Amino acid sequence: MHLDDIDLALLRALNKDGRLPAAELAAQANVSRGTVYARLERLRRAGVIRNFSIDVDHQQLGLHVTALVLVSAGQFRWREMSGELAALPEVQYAGYLTGGFDIVLLVRVRDTETLRAFVLEKLQGIPGVRSTQTLTVVEEVVDRPSIVPGE
Numbered sequence: 001m002h003l004d005d006i007d008l009a010l011l012r013a014l015n016k017d018g019r020l021p022a023a024e025l026a027a028q029a030n031v032s033r034g035t036v037y038a039r040l041e042r043l044r045r046a047g048v049i050r051n052f053s054i055d056v057d058h059q060q061l062g063l064h065v066t067a068l069v070l071v072s073a074g075q076f077r078w079r080e081m082s083g084e085l086a087a088l089p090e091v092q093y094a095g096y097l098t099g100g101f102d103i104v105l106l107v108r109v110r111d112t113e114t115l116r117a118f119v120l121e122k123l124q125g126i127p128g129v130r131s132t133q134t135l136t137v138v139e140e141v142v143d144r145p146s147i148v149p150g151e
Contacts (some may be wrong), residue, residue: 003149010028012148071102072131101133105123
């Protein structure tokens, strides 16, 4: 799908504040409210906008430990593992990799004991997981909800 300057302006505005009313979006993109509604619907139907969500402070939710967990797994099970990883509520993000590890997970938990239980019991209990390496995040520097070209 080709995105023009109006599409990108709308996405940039929503990326900064997803609750902007159509009138404000129209003013920022220099278009009518009708154009805003039509463009947003087109972007949603095309899958560019997948959903509308909230940005929460994980610390305020009691999730004080953030970790990246690198997983070495049997390649014969990678399709099946997608569903198993998605079912783990501690996993915020999972992606398949090239290189020395097969999967990276962004995990958020209450404390180090919960992280230990997650890695040693839940994750390593999944068939096909050969080994893991856990990197604990000591400070989050950049945490963008998404990246829109031109920002």
